[in-house]
Amino acid sequence: MTDPAVDALRPGTAPATPPERGSTPTASPAGLDLDRLAGYLAAHRPELATGPLRARLIAGGKSNLTYLLRAGEHEVVLRRPPLGHVLATAHDMAREFRVISALARTDVPVPAALLHCPDPDVIGAPFYLMERVPGEVFRTRAQTDPLSTEQRRELAMAMMDTLAALHAVEPASVGLADFGRPEGYLARQVRRWAGQLERSRSRPLPGIEELRDLLAATAPEGANAGRIVHGDYRLDNLLATVDPVAVRAVLDWEMATLGDPLADLGLLLTYWDVLGGSEAAAGNPVADGLGPRAGFPTGGELIERYAGRSDVDVGPLHWHVALGCFKLAVICEGIHYRHTLGQTLGEGFDRIGEMVAPLVAHGLTAARER
Numbered sequence: 001m002t003d004p005a006v007d008a009l010r011p012g013t014a015p016a017t018p019p020e021r022g023s024t025p026t027a028s029p030a031g032l033d034l035d036r037l038a039g040y041l042a043a044h045r046p047e048l049a050t051g052p053l054r055a056r057l058i059a060g061g062k063s064n065l066t067y068l069l070r071a072g073e074h075e076v077v078l079r080r081p082p083l084g085h086v087l088a089t090a091h092d093m094a095r096e097f098r099v100i101s102a103l104a105r106t107d108v109p110v111p112a113a114l115l116h117c118p119d120p121d122v123i124g125a126p127f128y129l130m131e132r133v134p135g136e137v138f139r140t141r142a143q144t145d146p147l148s149t150e151q152r153r154e155l156a157m158a159m160m161d162t163l164a165a166l167h168a169v170e171p172a173s174v175g176l177a178d179f180g181r182p183e184g185y186l187a188r189q190v191r192r193w194a195g196q197l198e199r200s201r202s203r204p205l206p207g208i209e210e211l212r213d214l215l216a217a218t219a220p221e222g223a224n225a226g227r228i229v230h231g232d233y234r235l236d237n238l239l240a241t242v243d244p245v246a247v248r249a250v251l252d253w254e255m256a257t258l259g260d261p262l263a264d265l266g267l268l269l270t271y272w273d274v275l276g277g278s279e280a281a282a283g284n285p286v287a288d289g290l291g292p293r294a295g296f297p298t299g300g301e302l303i304e305r306y307a308g309r310s311d312v313d314v315g316p317l318h319w320h321v322a323l324g325c326f327k328l329a330v331i332c333e334g335i336h337y338r339h340t341l342g343q344t345l346g347e348g349f350d351r352i353g354e355m356v357a358p359l360v361a362h363g364l365t366a367a368r369e370r
Contacts, residue, residue, distance in 0.1 A: 029057045031065050031083055033123045040122045041071070045115050048074050048129070064254055068132065076114060080127040083343045093126040094118060096253040099228070100130065102174040107165045109133075109249050135239030135248040144289040144296075147242060152296045154245040157305050159235055162247045163268070164309040167227045167261040180258030182225035189263065189323060190215045193330045200334035207360045211326050214367040220319060222260040224312050231255025233264045234271045235290050261312050265303065266320025270328055273299040274321070274362045275355070318369040325363025329356045 028034040034053050041049040051072025058066040058077075067078045079096065097116040104110060112131035120126055138144055144152065171177050181188070194212045197205075230237075232255050239249040276291015292298050307314050336353030 029055050029067065031057075031080060031124065032067055032078070036122050037069075037078075038071075040117060041115075044117075045129070048076060048114075050074065064252070069129070075132045076129045077111065077132050078127055078129055080123065080125045082338060092254060093128050095256065097128040097130075099176065099179070099253045099256045102176050103166075103169065103228075106169050106174060108162065108169065109247055110253075111249050111251075133239050133249040135241050137236050137239060137251075138289055139236040140289045141294055142289075144294050147295075149295060151242045151245060152294075155235070155240060155242060156296050156302060158240070158245055158247050159238060160302050160305040161309055162238070162250060163230075163233055163264060164306050164312075166230060166233075166250070167264070167310055167312055169228050171226070171228055171258055176228060176258070179228070179256075182222075182258045182260075184222075185225050185257075185259035186222045186263065186323070187216070187219040189259070189327070190219055193327050196334065197330045200330065200337045202333075202337045202340060205329075205333065205356060205360065207364055208326075208329060208356075211322065211329075211360055211363045211367060214364070215319070215323055215326060218319060218367065222262075223315075224262060225260045226258055227261045227312070229257055229259040229261060229264050231257060231264070231267075233268055260320075261310075262314065262317060262320045263323060265306065265314065266317055266322075267324035267327060268302070269299045269317065269321050270324035270359070270362075272296075272302065274325060274359065316369075318366045322363045322367035325359045325366065329359040329363065332356050332359065 032055055034055055037055075038049060038053045041053075048069075049071055051074075054070040055067045055078070058068055065080050065082055067080075069076050069078050079093065081093065094116060097113050100110040101113040104112060111133050114129040114131065116126075116128040117123075118126050136143065138155070147155070171179060190212065194216075197208065197212070230250065230253065232252055233250075237250065237252045238247050239251060240247050272291045276293055276296070288294075290296065303314055303317070306312075332352050332355045335349060336356070339349040339352065
């Protein structure tokens with residue numbers, strides 16, 4: 001992973017390599033106790049504890065925390081929940097570890113799952129380790145503007161091909177038959193995110209109750225239910241290369257379940273066309289490098305590519321876009337709340353709250369479509 005980061009050394013060790021430019025050695029990075037982690041690795045994965053333990057927080061993520069660990073010749077990635085205000089079921093490390101373990105034997109590219117620790121006493125929260133996969137997370141205009149028009153198109157289409165491959169996996173064939181409850185998935189999603197909203201809001205949010213109620217009153221049956229759903233599928237949750245263009249790994253599986261794949265498409269279009277296609281959202285920290293404004297194909301072209309490679313009936317997507325807007329508005333509000341409490345690490349969190357109002361407005365428009 002190539003995002004800028006903050007380095008740290010376990011106390012009493014010498015650096016294996018000089019600190020990277022812009023990084024500050026400390027006892028341990030926030031959210032990670034390197035002394036306790038080193039002891040746990042020595043007991044459970046000694047081959048990963050063969051030298052001084054270093055860690056750096058990988059910047060860019062706005063939810064779970066991700067660190068690059070270096071121990072001797074080994075480099076692995078650690079994932080743990082965010083600090084402080086954590087909503088129940090929203091940051092389940094066991095769930096992420098299980099799904100990437102299951103998908104390792106499919107055509108969906110995922111990092112190899114290495115170790116899951118359910119004990120919160122080790123570093124302060126459950127965590128897991130996974131393989132470090134070479135590639136880049138394309139998140140900002142500074143990253144995507146240098147790409148050629150053809151590279152951007154190929155990258156967008158590779159993203160859709162990978163999503164179609166995920167939705168084609170038969171859950172039972174990879175041991176995920178009990179990974180979720182497909183029946184009533186969409187109505188349950190509305191209830192879940194409505195509940196998350198009430199536990200994370202810290203200010204008036206005009207229109208969001210109306211959007212919630214419209215979604216609840218018009219939830220479709222979900223004819224495609226029962227597929228593996230990523231839950232937050234977008235370009236900057238992928239590790240990719242552009243020479244050649246390829247998706248190397250799908251990341252951030254914290255919201256994965258069994259449900260309706262149209263929910264993935266609706267949320268992707270929310271990022272792509274609502275945030276990535278709006279002048280009002282220019283420079284936003286969530287989707288700055290995505291969508292038509294950044295020179296990528298339109299959302300309609302993405303859906304056409306997906307439909308050509310999937311047996312899923314894409315049908316009318318307006319309700320699913322409205323759900324995507326509601327879900328993303330709730331997520332942004334939760335991140336905004338944690339930021340106001342000083343419980344976020346890294347940059348870009350001060351603008352997340354600005355995205356809630358335009359998401360609610362677009363969601364209301366989509367929900368009223370017939």
